Amino acid sequence: MELAFAVVIGVLTASGVYLMLRARTFPVVVGLTMLSYGVNLFLFSSGRLATGGQPIIGSAETYSDPLPQALVLTAIVIGFAMTAFVVVLSLRSLADSDDDHVNGRIPEQDNARQEQEDAK
Amino acid sequence: MNHWLTAPILIPLIGGILQAFMGYAPITLRRTLAIATTVLTLVAAIVLLVLADDGSYRVYAFGNWQPPFGIVLVLDRLAALMLVMTAVLALFCHIYAIGGTDENSRQFHGLFLFQLLGLNIAFLTGDLFNLFVAFEVLLIASYGLLMHGEGTSRTVPGLHYVVLNLAGSAVFLISVGMIYSVTGTLNMADLAIKIPQVAEGNLPLVKAGGMMLLVVFGLKAAILPLCFWLPSAYANATAPVAALFAVMTKVGIYAIIRVYTLMFGNQAGELAGLGMDWLFPLALITLSMGVIGALGAESLRKLVAWQVIISVGTLLAAISFGTVAGTSAALFYLLNTTWVVGGLFLVADLVDGQRGSAGDKIVTAPRIANRTFLSVLFLMGAVAAVGLPPLSGFFAKLLILKSAVTESDVAWLWSVLLIGSFFTLIAYSRAGSIVFWRNVDGHIEERQKLTPSLSVSASALISLSIVIVVLAGPISRYAEDTAAQLHDTSAYTQILSVPMVGEEK
Known part of the structure; x- marks a missing residue:
C-alpha cells in the first residue's frame, strides 16, 4: 500500500508541477488542483498509513492519528475556495485581455506588433 | 489565560462581518464603522504592547485545551510590536482609502478588515498549522484587495500573485507534513523542545521541512529568486492597498524570525542555525x-x-x-x-x-x-x-x-x-x-x-x-528587549506548562 500511495502522490505532484508551468491559464488551474490533491494525500500520510485504525482510543486495537485528518480537512476546504477564486480570476483575465495566456498576451505577437511598428 | 489576546482578532473579524452584510448601506455609515473598527484594533494592539512590555509570555488557549494539544495564541514583545506596527499603518491607509478609493466597490472595507484579521492571527499564533491558516486568510483578502479598482491593468499581475501564493501554500503544507511526521506536534513551543531530540535517521526529514518553510517564507518576504512578482503587483494596486501591502512582506520576515530563532535556534542541536x-x-x-x-x-x-x-x-x-x-x-x-x-x-x-x-x-x-x-x-x-x-x-x-x-x-x-x-x-x-x-x-x-x-x-x-x-531611545530599548526575549527560547517553551482555566489555584 505504501508504494501505491507514494506513486500516486508522486504522479499527482509531477503532473501538477508540469501543468503549472504551461503558458495557458486553464492548464495552470488544473495543475494547481492536482498539486493540492498530491499535497493533501501527503499530509494524510504524515500520520502513518494504517488499515482498520480508528481515531478514537479504545474503539479498536490500533488507533490512527486524528490530527493529520483534521489538517487535511482544513487544507481541502482552503484549497477548494482558492481554486474557485483562481478559476474566476483566470476567466476575468481571459475577458480583460482577450487571451488566456498567463501573461495576458503571447510574447511572439508582441514582437510581431513591435516589428510592424518599427517598419512604419 | 488572558482574554485580551483575542481582541486584535475579534475586532476586525466582527467589523469585517458587519461590512460584508452592509454593502448597500450609506457609504458614510460604512466608512464610520470601518474606521472605528481599525481604531479599536489599534487600541487593542497598544494595550497588548503595554501588557507584553513586562517581558513575560501570555497565552490564550482556545477551548481551554492544554497546549500542545490545542491551538494557542501567544503574546510576547515581538508579536505586540508587529501588531502595533500593522495597526498604525492600517489606520492611516484606511483614512486614505475613505478619501475615494473605497467608492467603486461595496466590499472594500470588509476585505480590508479581513486582511487585518489575517495579519493579526499570523502575529499572535503559537501553532505552525494555524500560521498556515492565518496566511491563507490574509492572502485571500489580499487577492480581493489587489484586484480592487477600475481598469484591467491589475488582472495579470493579480493572477501571477495568486498562482504563486497557491504554489507557496502547497509547499507550506508539505513542509508542515514533514515536520509533523517526525515530531508529532505542530505547536511551536513543543517543536522547540522536540526538534533537538529528533533521532539521527529522521534528521534529514526535519531539515528538508525546515528548508522548505524557508522557501515559503522567502516567497512571502520576496527574497531574490522569489521576488519578481512583487513590483508589478504592488505598482498596479490602488494606493492604500499597496501601502498596506508594505506590511505583507514583513509577515514573511516575522515568520522567519519566529520560526528560525525558536525552532532552529542555538539550542536546536544538529539543526541549529538551519538555513541562516x-x-x-x-x-x-x-x-x-x-x-x-x-x-x-x-x-x-x-x-x-x-x-x-x-x-x-x-x-x-x-x-x-x-x-x-x-x-x-x-x-x-x-x-x-x-x-x-x-x-x-x-x-x-x-x-x-x-x-x-x-x-x-x-x-x-x-x-x-x-x-x-x-x-x-x-x-x-x-x-x-x-x-x-x-x-x-x-x-x-x-x-x-x-x-x-x-x-x-x-x-x-x-x-x-x-x-x-x-x-x-x-x-x-x-x-x-x-x-x-x-x-x-x-x-x-x-x-x-x-x-x-x-x-x-x-x-x-x-x-x-x-x-x-x-522616540528612538524607548523604541531601541524595546527592540533590544524583544531580541533578547526572542533568543532566550527556554522561556517560550514555558507556555506549555501554563495552567488552564479551572486548574489555577
Whole structure:
C-alpha cells in the first residue's frame, strides 16, 4: 500500500508541477488542483498509513492519528475556495485581455506588433 | 489565560462581518464603522504592547485545551510590536482609502478588515498549522484587495500573485507534513523542545521541512529568486492597498524570525542555525537586485515597490546573523521601513493625481499643483528610506551596520549596504528632480483634489519617521528587549506548562 500511495502522490505532484508551468491559464488551474490533491494525500500520510485504525482510543486495537485528518480537512476546504477564486480570476483575465495566456498576451505577437511598428 | 489576546482578532473579524452584510448601506455609515473598527484594533494592539512590555509570555488557549494539544495564541514583545506596527499603518491607509478609493466597490472595507484579521492571527499564533491558516486568510483578502479598482491593468499581475501564493501554500503544507511526521506536534513551543531530540535517521526529514518553510517564507518576504512578482503587483494596486501591502512582506520576515530563532535556534542541536548560512548571501543579492530595479524604475510606484525589496534584503541580512544585536537592529529598521514605504506609496498616488496623463511616470510634465507640499513629503520619505540623517532610516541602518561582527560579514554587509544606499539615493534624486523640478509648459486639466483625509494620512505616515527619531531611545530599548526575549527560547517553551482555566489555584 505504501508504494501505491507514494506513486500516486508522486504522479499527482509531477503532473501538477508540469501543468503549472504551461503558458495557458486553464492548464495552470488544473495543475494547481492536482498539486493540492498530491499535497493533501501527503499530509494524510504524515500520520502513518494504517488499515482498520480508528481515531478514537479504545474503539479498536490500533488507533490512527486524528490530527493529520483534521489538517487535511482544513487544507481541502482552503484549497477548494482558492481554486474557485483562481478559476474566476483566470476567466476575468481571459475577458480583460482577450487571451488566456498567463501573461495576458503571447510574447511572439508582441514582437510581431513591435516589428510592424518599427517598419512604419 | 488572558482574554485580551483575542481582541486584535475579534475586532476586525466582527467589523469585517458587519461590512460584508452592509454593502448597500450609506457609504458614510460604512466608512464610520470601518474606521472605528481599525481604531479599536489599534487600541487593542497598544494595550497588548503595554501588557507584553513586562517581558513575560501570555497565552490564550482556545477551548481551554492544554497546549500542545490545542491551538494557542501567544503574546510576547515581538508579536505586540508587529501588531502595533500593522495597526498604525492600517489606520492611516484606511483614512486614505475613505478619501475615494473605497467608492467603486461595496466590499472594500470588509476585505480590508479581513486582511487585518489575517495579519493579526499570523502575529499572535503559537501553532505552525494555524500560521498556515492565518496566511491563507490574509492572502485571500489580499487577492480581493489587489484586484480592487477600475481598469484591467491589475488582472495579470493579480493572477501571477495568486498562482504563486497557491504554489507557496502547497509547499507550506508539505513542509508542515514533514515536520509533523517526525515530531508529532505542530505547536511551536513543543517543536522547540522536540526538534533537538529528533533521532539521527529522521534528521534529514526535519531539515528538508525546515528548508522548505524557508522557501515559503522567502516567497512571502520576496527574497531574490522569489521576488519578481512583487513590483508589478504592488505598482498596479490602488494606493492604500499597496501601502498596506508594505506590511505583507514583513509577515514573511516575522515568520522567519519566529520560526528560525525558536525552532532552529542555538539550542536546536544538529539543526541549529538551519538555513541562516543561505540567508545572508541571498539577502545581499536581494538588496542589490532591489537597487538595480529602483535605478531602472519608470514610475514612482515601481520605484517604491523596489524599495520594498531593498528593505527586505537589508532586514534579512541583519536577521541572518542570529545575534541579539542583529535582530534588534532589524526590528528598529522594520518599523521605519514599513511606515515610510507605506507613506511613499500614498505620496506617489497623490503625485499621480496631480499630473494628469503623465501619472506617476518619471517623465517631464507640466508643473503640478501643491508642488511644495508633495515634494517635501517625497523628500522626507526618500531621506528616511535611503537612510540619510537626520531621519530614522539613518539610525536604523547605522544599527544594522554595527551589528555585523565577523570580518567577512562586515566587509560584505558594509560594502553592499553603503553602495546600495548610494545608488538608491541616485534613483530617488533622479525621480524627484524629474517629477518635481523639470517642468514643461502646459496646463493640466483634471486634478485630483487634495482632501484632508488624503493629505493628512500620507503626511502622517511619512512624519512617523520623525516620531521614530524623537522616540528612538524607548523604541531601541524595546527592540533590544524583544531580541533578547526572542533568543532566550527556554522561556517560550514555558507556555506549555501554563495552567488552564479551572486548574489555577
